Amino acid sequence: MYALVDGNNFYVSCERVFRPSLNGRPVIVLSNNDGCAIARSNEAKDLGICMGAPWFQIRHLEQQAGLVALSANFTLYGDMSDRMMSLAAGLGPTQEIYSIDESFIGLNGVRGDLVARGHKVRDRILQWIGIPTCIGIAPTKTMAKLANHIAKTAERKPGSYPAELAQVCNLAALPAQDLDDVLQATDVGDVWGVGRRISKQLKEQGIQTVLDLVRMDPATIRRGWNVTLEKTVKELQGQPCVDLDDAPEPKQQIACTRSFGQPVTKLESLIEAVSEFASRAGEKLRKQNSLARELLVFMHTSPHRQGPQLSRSVVVPLRRPTDDSRLLAGAAADGMRRMYLAGYRFIKAGVILVDLQPASVQQQELDLEPEQEAEMPRDRSRLMVAMDVINQRYGKGTVHVGSTGQTVPVRAWGMKQERRTPQYTTRLEDVPVVRA
Amino acid sequence: MNSICISTEPEPAVATPLVLPMPQAHLKAGFPSPAEDFTVNRLDLTQILVSHPQATFLMRVSGTSMQDAGIDDGDMLVIDRAIKPRHGHVVVAVVDGEYTVKYLHQRAGRVRLKAANPTFPDIIPKDGQTIEVWGVVSSCIKRFIT
Numbered sequence: 001m002y003a004l005v006d007g008n009n010f011y012v013s014c015e016r017v018f019r020p021s022l023n024g025r026p027v028i029v030l031s032n033n034d035g036c037a038i039a040r041s042n043e044a045k046d047l048g049i050c051m052g053a054p055w056f057q058i059r060h061l062e063q064q065a066g067l068v069a070l071s072a073n074f075t076l077y078g079d080m081s082d083r084m085m086s087l088a089a090g091l092g093p094t095q096e097i098y099s100i101d102e103s104f105i106g107l108n109g110v111r112g113d114l115v116a117r118g119h120k121v122r123d124r125i126l127q128w129i130g131i132p133t134c135i136g137i138a139p140t141k142t143m144a145k146l147a148n149h150i151a152k153t154a155e156r157k158p159g160s161y162p163a164e165l166a167q168v169c170n171l172a173a174l175p176a177q178d179l180d181d182v183l184q185a186t187d188v189g190d191v192w193g194v195g196r197r198i199s200k201q202l203k204e205q206g207i208q209t210v211l212d213l214v215r216m217d218p219a220t221i222r223r224g225w226n227v228t229l230e231k232t233v234k235e236l237q238g239q240p241c242v243d244l245d246d247a248p249e250p251k252q253q254i255a256c257t258r259s260f261g262q263p264v265t266k267l268e269s270l271i272e273a274v275s276e277f278a279s280r281a282g283e284k285l286r287k288q289n290s291l292a293r294e295l296l297v298f299m300h301t302s303p304h305r306q307g308p309q310l311s312r313s314v315v316v317p318l319r320r321p322t323d324d325s326r327l328l329a330g331a332a333a334d335g336m337r338r339m340y341l342a343g344y345r346f347i348k349a350g351v352i353l354v355d356l357q358p359a360s361v362q363q364q365e366l367d368l369e370p371e372q373e374a375e376m377p378r379d380r381s382r383l384m385v386a387m388d389v390i391n392q393r394y395g396k397g398t399v400h401v402g403s404t405g406q407t408v409p410v411r412a413w414g415m416k417q418e419r420r421t422p423q424y425t426t427r428l429e430d431v432p433v434v435r436a
Numbered sequence: 437m438n439s440i441c442i443s444t445e446p447e448p449a450v451a452t453p454l455v456l457p458m459p460q461a462h463l464k465a466g467f468p469s470p471a472e473d474f475t476v477n478r479l480d481l482t483q484i485l486v487s488h489p490q491a492t493f494l495m496r497v498s499g500t501s502m503q504d505a506g507i508d509d510g511d512m513l514v515i516d517r518a519i520k521p522r523h524g525h526v527v528v529a530v531v532d533g534e535y536t537v538k539y540l541h542q543r544a545g546r547v548r549l550k551a552a553n554p555t556f557p558d559i560i561p562k563d564g565q566t567i568e569v570w571g572v573v574s575s576c577i578k579r580f581i582t
Contacts, residue, residue, distance in 0.1 A: 021533030
């Protein structure tokens with residue numbers, strides 16, 4: 001048995017814990033550079049604001065409907081997530097943290113009434129840290145995810161499902177007929193792993209609800225679609241196909257890309273930016289013990305703005321697979337120099353490390369470059385370790401590759417976060433003030 | 437299926453690092469240190485001030501309404517949301533969307549917030565209003581030298 005514990009409108013809920021005046025008002029949290037809505041309070045959903053709605057399209061609601069828009073404060077969300085996860089862990093013996101606001105709990109060996117236990121953990125999370133959650137319980141992860149969706153919808157839209165399924169929903173405890181009714185009332189597109197495209201195809205075949213999908217033969221699904229959807233169907237039929245993976249596979253590519261706070265035209269600023277992205281990507285690379293063989297640099301202008309448009313990218317092969325931030329930053333800067341053209345207002349750039357290999361595998365080389373032997377790069381792995389440790393202890397960017405430019409606030413390409421709330425729980429200067 | 441015997445009551449995981457004393461006896465071959473059985477931890481302020489790490493938050497005081505309770509302007513409050521608020525507790529409450537620190541006064545089914553300074557009036561909820569207690573203040577940290 002699995003439970004999925006999920007924070008409701010998590011980013012907005014975190015903000016509300018420290019700004020109680022936001023309760024009852026429509027609130028959204030905006031992505032990097034205040035681009036689009038990435039979290040919405042129920043009141044904001046009721047205004048018709050969609051997930052991912054661009055800020056400029058909904059800006060007028062600030063005046064018209066009292067909408068409050070905040071810049072994402074990931075430092076705060078990260079700390080609150082940590083607190084929430086450690087309380088959710090009390091539900092059962094194993095835990096897989098799936099995202100910043102969701103974790104699967106393995107319930108094997110847990111006795112007693114699971115719904116009552118779920119309510120206890122839910123109440124504790126709400127009282128201890130102020131975050132409302134919903135819990136879905138079922139024999140497989142896909143069903144637990146569905147149960148969570150039902151628990152949420154039953155709470156937000158009374159009447160959509162039986163009221164006792166709100167907040168904590170255990171599909172395994174439902175009598176067969178009631179389970180069928182619930183699955184019948186749920187759109188096939190709400191199933192984990194069924195995207196918009198597949199849900200459209202399923203509906204064209206007459207598979208409208210989750211119940212329709214559950215009654216399909218997995219083999220037919222595999223022939224008509226793919227193995228992934230077959231697994232989903234098996235999971236919905238109660239046959240576990242997705243395990244709790246505690247150690248996810250290393251990523252096959254690592255990206256660090258960002259929109260600029262304001263358009264950038266100068267080559268030096270762009271070089272600073274991509275050098276920084278490359279060293280950030282290097283940090284991630286070292287963390288998973290991989291080396292990169294190639295690096296892709298790109299930049300483009302904004303399609304939403306007037307003026308000449310340009311979008312370019314270049315792949316820079318690395319002489320040897322490496323995880324050295326200096327070499328990565330150098331390669332990124334080279335790539336930028338090669339593709340830069342003056343006269344454009346660039347809004348976004350990025351570095352993607354591709355063709356990764358484990359650091360434990362080293363290709364031996366024939367000695368074909370005697371004249372360059374003197375320049376054989378020194379082994380910098382200890383320097384990189386020292387850099388990572390210093391930056392972890394004293395904050396990001398304390399020591400950095402020279403080409404990444406000035407200290408944080410001066411940089412021309414820094415992030416726009418005009419509406420960010422303070423770091424209430426992680427900076428002494430930022431703790432909330434209480435009136436006495 | 438493995439049957440793992442665990443409590444029927446859900447228990448929160450401990451979030452702070454817990455330092456365990458480790459006797460170093462196995463490293464030594466000669467005369468054992470007479471102190472080795474007495475390895476202890478130095479007192480840790482975090483453990484003394486924080487009972488529920490996940491539920492603990494800090495806030496800075498602004499104002500003088502609690503001065504007779506020893507809570508002054510600029511002090512730091514340790515707030516433990518895991519504690520159930522009771523009559524007589526110092527609490528952080530939400531009034532008109534803002535945090536305020538006061539005594540929680542609960543008598544004969546009536547709830548009010550009392551200041552610890554006679555020049556401040558009690559805060560009494562109007563009809564149908566409720567007082568929302570955000571958390572219970574467990575300690576007040578007053579620094580003389582920073």
